Amino acid sequence: MGIILLAIILLVIAADAWVRLAPIDPARFVVAGRAKSPGDHPEPGGFQAAREVEDPQVQMVALDKIIRATARTRRVEGSPEAGQVAYVTRSAFWGFPDVTTLWVDGQTIQIRGHLVFGRSDLGVNKARIQGWLDEAGL
Structure with missing residues (x-):
């Protein structure tokens, strides 16, 4: 019985280490071709929002501050000055990563969050992004 319990504990520790330490594919930060029209756009495993604004660069700096x-x-890549930023947010217990990208496309601010592992994010990316947008007044 003790060996089985020890094996289960080691399996849980290994799974947690894999989730926390597995590299995130840099392709997840690519935004080319992902811009959408203003509005909210649910996706499988994530969420994207686009907001038309007067000064996208100013709004991007404000959102970057809120997100950080x-x-x-x-922040794992880019900067507001470069016009594209990527972030990783990890869940509290398991450390599951979600990737969020923020970029300017014309007069719109685009923000997209999606999971790295699994099929459903249970709405956490939508809630997180809408919270950031609300805080920024968008």
């Missing part, structure tokens, strides 16, 4: 202040979120 979010728990367990870090």
Whole structure:
């Protein structure tokens, strides 16, 4: 019985380490061809929103500040000045990563969040993105 329990514990630790340490494919940060018309766009495993704004660069800087202040979120690529930024937000317990990309397309701010592992994000990307947009007044 003790060996089975130890095997289960080791399996759980290995699974957690794999989720936390597995590299994220850089292709997940690519935004070319992903811009959408203004509005909200649910996706399998994620969510995308586009907002038409007067000054996209100013809004991008404001959103970047809000996003970087979010728990367990870090910027992994780009900058507001470059016009594209990618972030990874990890769940509290398992550390499951969600990738969010923020970019300017013409007069729109585009923001897309999606899971890395699994098929359903249970709506967390939509809730997170809408919270950021609400905080930014968008």
